[in-house]
């Protein structure tokens with residue numbers, strides 16, 4: 001069988017590099033095209049030296065017709081706003097797309113435009129795009145022309161929360177999500193807040209009460225569980241390259257053992273979601289598509305703790321898991 005031909009749009013960024021790295025280990029898929037606005041004409045390995053001698057692809061400017069003809073699926077690794085317009089053109093040219101941005105994740109145009117502050121270029125498609133979390137939406141992903149790859153923080157919150165809300169084991173109106181991320185979560189382009197001297201030996205909250213992943217968490221837990229939740233989400237930037245640790249405070253009348261059982265039953269067929277006895281740490285999942293989560297009792301609350309790698313299960317690993325699902329392969333092919 002011929003390999004699945006993959007194109008990467010926005011190939012000079014961090015998620016693109018992680019996608020290329022993961023696909024080098026994939027037995028059924030290969031990167032055949034990569035685009036950039038500023039570095040067209042250069043070898044991809046010149047922009048990402050870790051690919052030197054491993055991947056021989058030259059960056060080109062985006063030509064929608066050419067990439068659609070050359071690829072079975074395109075990984076669109078662009079920022080939100082820019083992504084939706086490109087995804088529309090690719091789909092109209094007949095290509096299946098995995099969109100890394102937030103442009104098709106939410107189920108309401110009004111919510112998208114309120115939180116992202118831009119008019120959506122393809123509002124008709126909002127609400128009818130598969131959310132790329134095969135743990136819940138495998139059937140839709142299998143048939144999808146567009147898959148909205150989940151946000152990194154939302155992945156670390158939705159996976160622990162959704163089954164517990166669905167089973168009515170926690171109070172849906174009182175959920176506090178405290179998350180910490182490595183600096184690669186902010187992308188590769190230069191910004192003052194992510195300079196070495198700003199982040200090294202320091203940890204800070206940001207976007208308190210205003211982070212765009214908050215509506216994604218609430219929307220998805222609602223779609224999965226059928227219950228409306230109201231969470232309070234506070235992200236923090238931490239001095240590490242990669243990883244997310246989410247500590248989630250909930251009210252629950254059940255024992256921790258019931259929470260653990262609920263997760264183990266819900267994720268029994270999910271190769272990457274692990275309910276563990278120890279306290280998860282970002283190091284335990286770094287560079288992998290695995291998720292570790294556990295629960296503890298603390299006073300009147302229960303504390304849920306979840307660790308992922310933002311560039312893997314939080315972005316590129318999930319995208320490869322989605323690619324596998326779209327093409328009828330085992331979810332974990334190339335990811336173990």
Ligand SMILES: NC(=O)c1ccc[n+]([C@@H]2O[C@H](COP(=O)([O-])OP(=O)(O)OC[C@H]3O[C@@H](n4cnc5c(N)ncnc54)[C@H](OP(=O)(O)O)[C@@H]3O)[C@@H](O)[C@H]2O)c1
Nearest residue numbers: 010012013014015036037078079082100101185187188315
């Ligand atoms: N980093 C993470 O952990 C993470 C996790 C989950 C989801 N995501 C999402 O994944 C997408 C990519 O993230 P990233 O971290 O890889 O970002 P990044 O490192 O900043 O790379 C994005 C790439 O897109 C291209 N680009 C930037 N602005 C553009 C524009 N206006 N029009 C067209 N191309 C543009 C740039 O390439 P050229 O300048 O070479 O064209 C850039 O290299 C984003 O939507 C992000 O929110 C990221």
